[in-house]
Amino acid sequence: MAAIEANALTKSYGQTLALENLSFEVREGEVFGFLGPNGAGKSTTINILLDFIRPTAGEVSVLEMDAQAQSRDIRQRTGVLPEGFETYDRLTGRQHLEFALDSKNADDDPDELVERVGIADAIDKKAGGYSKGMSQRLMLAMALIGEPDLLILDEPSTGLDPNGAREMREIVLEEADRGATIFFSSHIMEQVEAVCDRVGILREGEMVAIDTVEGLRDSVSGGTTLRVSVDRIDNGVVNEIRALPEVSSIRTDESPPSLIVECNGSKTTVLNEIEEQGLEVKDFQTKEASLDEVFRSYTTEARV
Amino acid sequence: MSSVNPGSVRAIAKKDFQDAVRSWLFWGLSVFFFFIIVGLGALVGYLEDEFSTEALISILSQSTRLIIPVIAIVLGWKAIAGERESGSIKVLLSLPHSRRDVILGKLLGRSAVLTVSLVIGFLLAGAVVGIMIGSFAIGDFLGLLAISIIYGIAYTSIAVSISSLTRSTTVAAAAGFFVFALFYIIWNIMIIGLDMLRMQGYISGVEYTFTANGNRFQTERLPDWALFINNIDPGNAFANALTLTTEASGLEGAGMVQDRAFADGIPFFLQDWFSFVVLLLWIVLPVVVALLWFDRTDL
Numbered sequence: 001m002a003a004i005e006a007n008a009l010t011k012s013y014g015q016t017l018a019l020e021n022l023s024f025e026v027r028e029g030e031v032f033g034f035l036g037p038n039g040a041g042k043s044t045t046i047n048i049l050l051d052f053i054r055p056t057a058g059e060v061s062v063l064e065m066d067a068q069a070q071s072r073d074i075r076q077r078t079g080v081l082p083e084g085f086e087t088y089d090r091l092t093g094r095q096h097l098e099f100a101l102d103s104k105n106a107d108d109d110p111d112e113l114v115e116r117v118g119i120a121d122a123i124d125k126k127a128g129g130y131s132k133g134m135s136q137r138l139m140l141a142m143a144l145i146g147e148p149d150l151l152i153l154d155e156p157s158t159g160l161d162p163n164g165a166r167e168m169r170e171i172v173l174e175e176a177d178r179g180a181t182i183f184f185s186s187h188i189m190e191q192v193e194a195v196c197d198r199v200g201i202l203r204e205g206e207m208v209a210i211d212t213v214e215g216l217r218d219s220v221s222g223g224t225t226l227r228v229s230v231d232r233i234d235n236g237v238v239n240e241i242r243a244l245p246e247v248s249s250i251r252t253d254e255s256p257p258s259l260i261v262e263c264n265g266s267k268t269t270v271l272n273e274i275e276e277q278g279l280e281v282k283d284f285q286t287k288e289a290s291l292d293e294v295f296r297s298y299t300t301e302a303r304v
Numbered sequence: 305m306s307s308v309n310p311g312s313v314r315a316i317a318k319k320d321f322q323d324a325v326r327s328w329l330f331w332g333l334s335v336f337f338f339f340i341i342v343g344l345g346a347l348v349g350y351l352e353d354e355f356s357t358e359a360l361i362s363i364l365s366q367s368t369r370l371i372i373p374v375i376a377i378v379l380g381w382k383a384i385a386g387e388r389e390s391g392s393i394k395v396l397l398s399l400p401h402s403r404r405d406v407i408l409g410k411l412l413g414r415s416a417v418l419t420v421s422l423v424i425g426f427l428l429a430g431a432v433v434g435i436m437i438g439s440f441a442i443g444d445f446l447g448l449l450a451i452s453i454i455y456g457i458a459y460t461s462i463a464v465s466i467s468s469l470t471r472s473t474t475v476a477a478a479a480g481f482f483v484f485a486l487f488y489i490i491w492n493i494m495i496i497g498l499d500m501l502r503m504q505g506y507i508s509g510v511e512y513t514f515t516a517n518g519n520r521f522q523t524e525r526l527p528d529w530a531l532f533i534n535n536i537d538p539g540n541a542f543a544n545a546l547t548l549t550t551e552a553s554g555l556e557g558a559g560m561v562q563d564r565a566f567a568d569g570i571p572f573f574l575q576d577w578f579s580f581v582v583l584l585l586w587i588v589l590p591v592v593v594a595l596l597w598f599d600r601t602d603l
Contacts, residue, residue, distance in 0.1 A: 052397060053602035072307065072400045080398035086390040090326040091319070096395075102315040103399035139395065 001028045001064065003150055003181035004049065009058035011044055011205075018044045019205040022058070026183055031176050033192030034185040036202030037299050042185040043083050045202070046154050049183075050080060063150055076104065079143030083154035083185075087135045089128030093119065096127060096138055097145070106146035113141040118167060132159030140171065151175055153184035157191055169195050189295040201298045208298050216294050218264060226261040228274060229283040233257045237277040246270055256282075306402035306599055316401060316409025317416065320383075324417045330379050334421040337371045338429060345433040360433055361444050365546055368452050369539050370488070372422075373459045377480040379418055380463025383410045384598070385476040393603060403599045411464050411591055415457045422452055447549030455542040458586035462538075465590035468598040487537045498530045514564040525565045532573055535561070538586050544579035 004026035011019040019041045026032040036042050047053045049062055051071035060067040062074045087096060097110040114123045117137040122130065127138060136159050143151060153172070157165040172195050176182055186192050192199055193213055200210040209216060217224075233252050238259065242250045246265030253260060263270055267286060275281055324330065344363050384406070387393035396406060426449045430442075462483055467476045502509045502524065509524035525531075534540060544561075561574045572578060 047603070050398065052394065054600075072309070072402050075398065076400040080394075082391075082394040082398055084391045085394040085398075086392045087395060088319075088323050088392055090323050095319070095322060099315060099319040100399055102318070103312065103401060105311070142395070143398070 002026065002061070003028045003030075003063060004032075004183060005061045006045070006048075007059045009045070009048060009060060010056045011041075011048065011053065012056045017205055019048075019055070022202075022205065022207055024200050024207050024210055026181060027198075028181055029176075029179060030197040031172065031182045031195050032184070033196035033199040034183060034202065035189060035192050035199055035295060036185075036187065038187055040187075040202040040299070041205040042187075042202055043154055044205075046083070046152060046183075046185060049152060050075065050078075050082070077148055078150045078152060079145065079148035081136070081139050081143045081151075081153040081156050083158070085135075085139060087127035087130065087138060090126060092126050093123040093130075093138050093141075097123075097142060100142040100145050104146045108145050113144060114138075116144065116171065117141045118164075133161065133164055136160060137164070140168070144171070144175070147178065147180070149180060151180055151182045151184070153182065155185055155187070157186065157188070165191065201295065203299045224263045224267065225287045226259075226263045226267055226270060227285045227287070228259045228261065228271065228281055230257050230259060230274065231280040231282065233259075234277070234279060237274070237279055240277055241270065241273060244270060244273060306404050308402065308404045308408060312401040312405035313409045313412065316396065316405055317412035320410055320413025321416050324379060324383075324414055325420070327379075330375070330417065330421070333375050333378055334425060337367075337375065338425045340371070341367055341425070341429045342432050345429065346436065349433070349436050358441070358444070361441075361448055361550055364429070365448055365543065365550075368448070369455075369542055372418075372452060372456045373484050373487075373538075375421070376418055376456050376459035377463045377477075377484060379414050380460050381467050381476040381480045382473050383414055383464045384467040384594075385470050385473045386467070388471050388603060389473050397603070404595050407464065407468060407591065407594045407598055410467075411457075411461055414464060415460050418456045418460055419453050422449065422456060426452070444550040448546065451542060451545045451549050454545070454580075454583050454587075455538060458538050458583050461587045461590045465594040468594040487539055491534075491537045495526075495530070495534045498533070499526060502526055502530075510565070512565050512567055528571055528574060531561055535574060535579065536582060538583065541579040541582040541586070544576045545583060547576050548580075 002025045004024075006022055006024050009019050009022040010017070022041070022045065034042055034045070044053070048055050048060055049067055051068055051074075054068065063077055065074050067074065091099075093114060094110050097113055100106075101108060101110070110123065111120065114120045114137075117140050119130075119134050119137045119141070122134060127135060130138065136156070140153075140156065143153070151172075156168050156172075160168060169191070172182055172184065176195075182195075184192075184196075196213065198210065198212050199216055201208050201216075233254070238250060238252060241247055241259065241261065246263055246269055247261055248264055249262040251260045252258070259274065261270055271281060271284065341364060344367060345360055348359055348363055384393070387396065393406075397403070401409075426445070430445050463480050466479045466483070467473075470476050470479070498507060501507045507527065507530065510527055511522065511524050513520055513522045515521070526534075535544065561570060563570065566574075
């Protein structure tokens with residue numbers, strides 16, 4: 001079952017296309033990372049999911065309900081941490097939570113909620129005095145109310161220090177363990193890497209890749225770099241290795257003699273082939289492409 | 305099309321009341337005008353030997369007619385545009401509320417705040433003036449308070465509606481005060497203009513005769529439709545409605561519609577009771593516009 005299903009979404013503002021024919025699916029129970037540089041259309045997509053804005057064309061269903069026609073029912077079962085929100089300066093944290101509890105007909109304990117997001121000591125202070133990070137935590141607490149089936153978190157780490165970002169990830173994982181589906185957007189790959197089952201990369205309003213973290217790594221040429229120290233360099237062998245389907249490119253290095261293989265498949269196959277060709281493998285190192293590089297390759301470089 | 309959920313409306317109204325009631329600008333204005341009213345009362349009491357509640361009501365009604373729109377517009381112009389500008393509307397609409405719940409909740413919440421301030425202000429002013437002059441016609445006073453509240457809600461509805469039509473609080477404030485100026489300046493000029501057109505013969509007036517001091521006079525008045533335009537002004541509706549809820553003379557016959565000018569009786573839409581309908585329409589129509597518009601727009 002799909003928690004979110006977007007079908008050929010297009011959103012244009014006059015001549016500017018914010019989203020172009022965007023389709024994707026988020027499965028029930030998964031943690032889905034929605035990744036893209038600023039301005040790629042992440043918030044536009046999320047705003048459509050929540051019916052803050054209406055698509056120019058296409059359809060979205062959330063929790064198997066139409067995002068426009070049944071928005072209230074969707075939001076009853078969804079916790080949201082929106083981007084670019086502001087809390088009510090004149091109301092305390094507790095008043096915010098009571099409003100959310102009222103709104104959702106839920107009966108969670110406000111004190112437990114703030115305890116969980118780490119602002120217990122500020123609950124009776126006016127939100128006007130909160131830092132950005134504290135507002136972010138308060139909004140997260142509001143989002144957690146009533147054990148939502150879906151959590152939509154738009155750039156949840158905004159304003160959080162590294163410690164806060166880690167706590168945010170822990171809460172995300174706890175909620176996922178509870179069985180909630182989590183859809184969270186970010187422009188920073190490493191935040192997504194640690195928690196997401198699958199990642200979709202958005203670029204200029206189009207989904208350019210959607211896969212598991214490993215799948216994305218493998219899909220980028222040079223998924224793994226294998227550096228093999230050998231006893232000598234043999235051009236014949238180099239050509240044999242280059243011909244392997246697992247190998248996308250190979251370079252050599254003279255001192256110490258080594259082969260640097262960009263490898264998409266099984267590293268063992270490559271190492272075995274080197275030995276079979278009569279070279280002695282003295283040592284080898286692998287270096288996996290960081291997801292950051294993967295992300296960069298999808299969002300900045302021209303892809304072939 | 306979104307639905308309306310009473311529970312949501314109540315939750316939003318409660319939150320909005322808690323929020324708006326803590327606005328310093330609002331309380332500053334209220335206190336300021338409270339002192340104006342008490343000051344005026346004191347002045348009249350000082351100038352007139354026979355100071356009566358009637359005179360006080362008359363003065364109060366004149367000043368509240370002017371003051372209430374200002375307070376209501378200041379209270380309402382940020383209601384929705386302000387939340388869109390700051391992004392707090394995302395907090396509101398992340399929760400299971402429809403856009404229509406938001407409009408209705410806002411109108412309820414802000415109307416409640418205005419009502420609280422009017423009740424407090426009137427009771428304080430009444431107490432101060434009552435102590436000053438010794439006696440006090442409580443019925444007239446409560447009548448004025450009741451009509452003031454309805455009048456205030458009408459302007460709150462106008463302000464909240466305007467606030468839902470734009471993303472910019474600056475535009476909302478400008479439009480709010482334009483409406484205020486429309487009825488206080490442009491409307492009066494327009495009626496004077498219509499009367500001048502009648503005198504020039506561009507608009508055919510209605511002739512009537514009346515007797516005063518034993519003499520018969522023949523004169524002419526504006527036709528019914530022009531008088532109705534005059535009565536559409538919420539301020540005039542407020543003044544006309546007051547004649548029904550207070551006994552205070554001086555309000556009686558102050559409007560342009562007078563019994564003697566209507567040989568066949570005053571048509572229903574010019575009668576004083578119809579000003580309640582006008583005030584009611586000023587509450588309902590702006591909200592309907594807001595409900596329809598805000599439901600469709602992108603945040």
